[in-house]
Structures are given as structure tokens and as C-alpha cells.
Amino acid sequence: MVNEQxxxxxxxxxxxxxxxxxxxxxxxxxxxxxxxVTSECGPPRGADPEVVKKKGSYLLGYVDCVNVTDNxxxxxxxxxxxxxxxxxxxxxxxIMQMVCRDRNRIAMQSDILGAAALGINNLLCLSGxxxxxxDHPTAKNVFDIDSIQLIQxxxxxxxxxxxxxxxxVKGKPNIFxxxxxxPFADPxxxxxxxxxxxxxxxxQFVQTQCVFNVEKFEKWMEMVRDLGxxxxxxxxxxxxxxxxIGMAQYMKNSVPGMDVPExxxxxxxxxxxxxxxxxxxxxxxxxxxxxxxxxxxxxVHIMAIEWEEKVQEIVKAAGLHPRP
Amino acid sequence: xxxxxxxPFEEIIEMLKPYSKILLLGCNECVTVCATGGSKEVAVxxxxxxxxRQKEGKPVEIGEVTLxxxxxxxxxxxxxxxxxxxxxxxxxxxxxxxxFVGEHYRDRLVLPAVNTTFYGVTEEHGVWTERCQGCGNCIxxxxxxxxxVTRCAKSIFNGPCGGSQGGKCEVDRDIPCAWHLxxxxxxxxxxxxxxxxxxxxxxxxxxxxxxxxxxxxEDLKI
Numbered sequence: 001m002v003n004e005q006x007x008x009x010x011x012x013x014x015x016x017x018x019x020x021x022x023x024x025x026x027x028x029x030x031x032x033x034x035x036x037v038t039s040e041c042g043p044p045r046g047a048d049p050e051v052v053k054k055k056g057s058y059l060l061g062y063v064d065c066v067n068v069t070d071n072x073x074x075x076x077x078x079x080x081x082x083x084x085x086x087x088x089x090x091x092x093x094x095i096m097q098m099v100c101r102d103r104n105r106i107a108m109q110s111d112i113l114g115a116a117a118l119g120i121n122n123l124l125c126l127s128g129x130x131x132x133x134x135d136h137p138t139a140k141n142v143f144d145i146d147s148i149q150l151i152q153x154x155x156x157x158x159x160x161x162x163x164x165x166x167x168x169v170k171g172k173p174n175i176f177x178x179x180x181x182x183p184f185a186d187p188x189x190x191x192x193x194x195x196x197x198x199x200x201x202x203x204q205f206v207q208t209q210c211v212f213n214v215e216k217f218e219k220w221m222e223m224v225r226d227l228g229x230x231x232x233x234x235x236x237x238x239x240x241x242x243x244x245i246g247m248a249q250y251m252k253n254s255v256p257g258m259d260v261p262e263x264x265x266x267x268x269x270x271x272x273x274x275x276x277x278x279x280x281x282x283x284x285x286x287x288x289x290x291x292x293x294x295x296x297x298x299x300v301h302i303m304a305i306e307w308e309e310k311v312q313e314i315v316k317a318a319g320l321h322p323r324p
Numbered sequence: 325x326x327x328x329x330x331x332p333f334e335e336i337i338e339m340l341k342p343y344s345k346i347l348l349l350g351c352n353e354c355v356t357v358c359a360t361g362g363s364k365e366v367a368v369x370x371x372x373x374x375x376x377r378q379k380e381g382k383p384v385e386i387g388e389v390t391l392x393x394x395x396x397x398x399x400x401x402x403x404x405x406x407x408x409x410x411x412x413x414x415x416x417x418x419x420x421x422x423x424f425v426g427e428h429y430r431d432r433l434v435l436p437a438v439n440t441t442f443y444g445v446t447e448e449h450g451v452w453t454e455r456c457q458g459c460g461n462c463i464x465x466x467x468x469x470x471x472x473v474t475r476c477a478k479s480i481f482n483g484p485c486g487g488s489q490g491g492k493c494e495v496d497r498d499i500p501c502a503w504h505l506x507x508x509x510x511x512x513x514x515x516x517x518x519x520x521x522x523x524x525x526x527x528x529x530x531x532x533x534x535x536x537x538x539x540x541x542e543d544l545k546i
Contacts, residue, residue, distance in 0.1 A: 017329070051387070053449075054455045100478070105525070127478050127480060127486075128478075129487070129494075130477050130478060130487070130494060130495050132477075132495050133494075141478070143478045143479045143480070144525075144526075144528065145450060145525050145526075146478070146479075146480040146481050146482050146483070147480075148482040148522055149481065149482070149522075149524075150479075150527045152525075164525065180486065181486070182486030182487075185484065185485075185486045185488050185489060186484070186488050186489050186490060186491060186501070187488075187491075187507050187508075188463055189507075189511075190484075190507050190516075190519060193516075193519055193520060194482075194484075196412070196520065197482055197520060197522055200520075200522065204512055209486055245507075256487035256488075256489055256494035257485075257486045257487045257488065257489055258492065261414065
């Protein structure tokens with residue numbers, strides 16, 4: 001919690017894990033103490049809802065909630081909001097992702113109200129990849145507020161019934177608030193502190209960047225526990241299965257903030273070509289087992305990038321099926 | 325200083341196509357310091373244009389003038405006796421100077437020979453980097469002398485984002501991560517506890533977002 005000076009303090013208080021009451025399925029699962037499973041669905045680069053439905057069908061019954069990315073890597077896709085509604089229609093509880101890159105505070109608050117009005121129970125607050133990486137690198141970016149301030153915004157609208165301006169929200173959005181953190185980005189020493197800031201701002205769950213380097217993740221979790229942050233926010237470790245050696249090398253060398261140990265690439269290289277994907281899945285399942293054993297980890301967030309059909313297999317192999 | 329880059333030669337030549345009497349205007353201030361639009365650069369560009377146009381069989385007459393400042397009426401007015409001897413003005417001053425000269429001589433077009441880029445510093449000889457965006461509400465006291473509005477690619481107030489690696493920004497591995505620099509300063513000054521303070525949302529109304537800005541000092545008006 002933040003004390004009077006606006007500083008993080010270790011004492012429990014308002015906004016802690018005990019005071020939750022949204023309609024979120026993820027909140028229900030986490031609150032029950034069950035190890036949670038979320039996954040991700042990247043909307044298509046077109047207007048066909050069937051693509052979203054198909055991806056959703058792979059996940060139904062295997063995850064507690066599904067993230068819907070918001071123009072990830074700055075590539076134009078169907079809006080997260082719309083794809084969330086499509087997924088809701090097939091029986092999933094979507095987590096709408098919202099990045100600070102494309103909207104100012106007016107648009108963000110408007111979309112939060114709209115999402116809540118149509119039954120979206122979860123919002124994940126992120127900065128967003130820089131547009132340089134996407135398909136419209138000549139676009140202007142917004143970054144009116146940052147991800148921590150977006151968390152504060154949702155919390156303010158929900159708990160205080162106030163817009164950023166201080167004016168009254170008539171009909172509060174009842175939303176379970178999430179955030180992300182990258183334990184593998186630099187400077188490493190502030191990565192737990194930054195999560196503390198997000199929890200203090202009002203985030204109730206965090207999904208981490210993909211964990212490949214489990215030792216480093218353990219160190220980060222140790223720092224998180226030392227600060228008592230795991231008692232204030234539910235921590236879901238990010239898991240990404242490697243489809244190929246090429247993907248592993250790309251993740252290692254070209255994706256900012258990604259930490260892929262060389263041994264993992266060597267392990268994929270060490271199996272026959274036709275067994276690489278199987279090995280990738282095996283590593284993902286082992287990683288789930290390893291992070292599950294770390295004190296303070298409340299679940300996993302499986303990001304099977306354009307490989308949603310493999311989530312069932314991973315969830316089953318990790319002994320996380322059926323879902324509560 | 326205001327830093328500018330000369331436009332590509334082809335773009336300049338294209339703009340000058342209809343004209344044969346050109347006043348090439350430089351500025352002795354910022355664009356001289358950043359080696360883009362001072363008297364030296366005016367002379368070089370004038371020669372390049374003359375040579376090119378001669379080769380094309382369309383020779384030009386170019387007058388070369390470098391004002392002390394292009395953003396001050398006192399100096400801009402000094403163009404009055406001869407500006408009408410030319411069909412067009414090609415300016416190597418910053419965007420402010422280009423517009424200001426145009427405002428004073430409405431019957432002459434002032435064409436830009438430079439792209440005005442940023443407020444910056446000479447980091448080393450021949451290298452200029454950005455430091456300020458003129459947002460109108462300085463927070464350098466809070467971020468220990470490093471501006472996240474300008475130097476973070478996402479202008480994040482509670483950074484660093486997840487793309488910071490090895491002290492560099494995700495946008496370009498040659499750009500230092502502003503928040504990495506800020507965290508280094510917190511550590512050096514033994515102020516890490518300050519890092520935990522959540523920086524409030526910025527009031528952008530003092531920035532360009534509030535519309536073009538104006539400053540008036542009544543006591544200085546004549």
C-alpha cells in the first residue's frame with residue numbers, strides 16, 4: 001500500500017488481496033487459492049470473428065481467463081474490445097488489454113466504461129510496444145499517461161467513482177485490475193520495486209514476461225517476497241512454448257527484454273528435427289512445474305504465440321486440467 | 325540550442341525549380357552551433373545549388389546573407405533593403421526563423437532548407453542529442469536531472485518499461501534508457517526510496533497540447 005507520503009509500505013491495507021469483488025472468473029479462482037491458468041488470444045488482422053471464435057474454442061475449459069492483446073507489437077489488428085466480446089460469446093472470460101500508446105486519458109476512460117458496460121470483467125494495463133516495431137512506424141504515439149497511472153485510473157473509477165478529472169462516474173466499472181512486469185529487463189534491482197508501485201497503484205494481478213531463465217525469475221521472486229508484494233498482488237508467471245529453434249533464437253536476440261538461456265536453445269538443437277516442437281512443449285511444462293514450486297507464484301499465463309491449439313496439451317501435461 | 329539537419333539536396337532543388345533569383349538566408353545562432361545553417365553552410369549550399377543549376381542549363385543568382393538572429397524583428401527588418409531583389413527566400417534558420425521572416429515579408433515565400441529537429445546539446449564534437457521538449461512544466465527536480473518526457477521513447481513517468489536492456493532503449497540500442505539513467509542517479513545519491521513514489525499524471529496543457537504558447541512580460545512592453 002502507499003502511505004501518506006505516497007510511498008510503498010509493507011503493511012497490509014486497503015487494496016490488499018482480501019477486498020475483491022468483481023465478476024471476474026480469474027479473481028474467483030485466485031481467491032479460492034487454486035493455481036490459476038490464463039492464456040492469450042491475438043486478434044486477427046481482419047474483421048472475421050470466426051478466427052477469434054476458433055482460437056477461443058481451443059482454450060474453452062482449459063483456462064480461467066484469456067487475455068486479448070491490444071495491437072501487440074504495434075501491428076494493427078481487430079480491437080481487443082471487440083475480440084473480447086466475441087470470446088465472451090463463446091463462454092470465455094476475457095481480459096481486455098489496454099496499452100498507453102494509442103489512446104489519451106479521454107479515450108481510455110471511455111473504453112473502460114464501455115468494456116464494463118458490456119460485461120468485460122478484467123483489464124490489463126500496459127505501456128505498449130513502441131510503434132517503431134509495428135506495421136505503422138510513421139504513426140504518432142500518445143503516451144498521455146503511463147501504465148501505472150492507467151492502473152490508478154481504473155481503480156479510481158471503480159473504487160472512488162471518480163474520473164481522472166475528479167468528476168463523478170455514474171455507474172462504476174467493476175473491473176479486476178491487472179498489470180505486467182518484466183523480471184528480466186534492466187535495471188534488475190528495481191524490477192520488484194516497480195511491481196510494488198503497480199500493486200500500490202491498485203493492480204490486483206500481474207502476468208510476467210515469458211519465463212525462460214527460471215533461476216533469474218527465482219531471484220526476482222525472492223526480492224518480491226522480501227518486500228511482501230506477493231501478499232498484495234497475485235503473481236502469474238509467463239510461459240511461452242518454443243515452436244522452433246528459429247523462434248527461440250529470435251526471442252533471444254531480437255525481442256527487447258527477453259532472456260532466453262543458451263542451454264534452452266541447445267536443448268532444442270539436441271533433438272531430431274521432428275521432435276523440436278515436442279521438446280518445446282516439454283520445456284514449457286517443466287517450466288510450469290518449476291515456477292509452481294516457487295513461493296508466491298499464484299498461477300501461470302501461457303502465451304502460445306499463434307499456437308493457441310497447443311494450450312490444452314500444456315495445461316493437461318502440467319496437471320492443471322480440469323479447471324475449477 | 326535548437327538542432328536542425330539540412331534537407332536532402334534533391335528536395336531543396338525540387339523546391340527551387342521555379343526560381344532563378346534566390347536569397348539564401350542563414351542564422352548565427354543555434355543552427356550555426358549545430359553546424360547546419362551558419363554562414364559556412366550557407367556558402368556551401370549556395371555553391372552546390374549554383375553548380376547543379378549551371379549543369380542543368382538553368383543558372384541561378386543567389387544572394388547569401390546570415391542574420392545575427394532570425395527570431396528577432398530587429399534583425400529580420402535588416403532584410404528590407406534587398407529582399408525584393410529576389411524571387412524567393414531559402415532559409416537555413418530553424419522553423420521559428422523561417423516562419424518569422426515569412427511573417428515580415430508577406431509577398432515573398434520563405435522555403436525551408438533544413439528540418440528542425442530538437443532542443444539539444446553538443447554531446448561531443450559532431451554529435452548532438454535531445455534533452456528537452458519544452459513541455460512547459462519541468463519535473464527535472466523529481467527525476468534527478470534526466471527528462472523522461474524527452475528521453476524516454478514512451479515518455480513514461482514511472483519507468484523503466486519492460487524493454488530496457490543493458491541500459492539501452494528498446495527503440496534503438498544506441499539510445500540510453502532514460503529510466504536506467506534516472507535509477508542510476510537515485511542509487512548514486514542514495515535516494516532509492518524516492519523511486520517508490522508514484523509520479524502523478526502530467527498536465528499537458530502547458531505543452532503544445534494546450535495550443536500554441538505565448539509568453540508576455542508586461543513590464544518589458546514598449
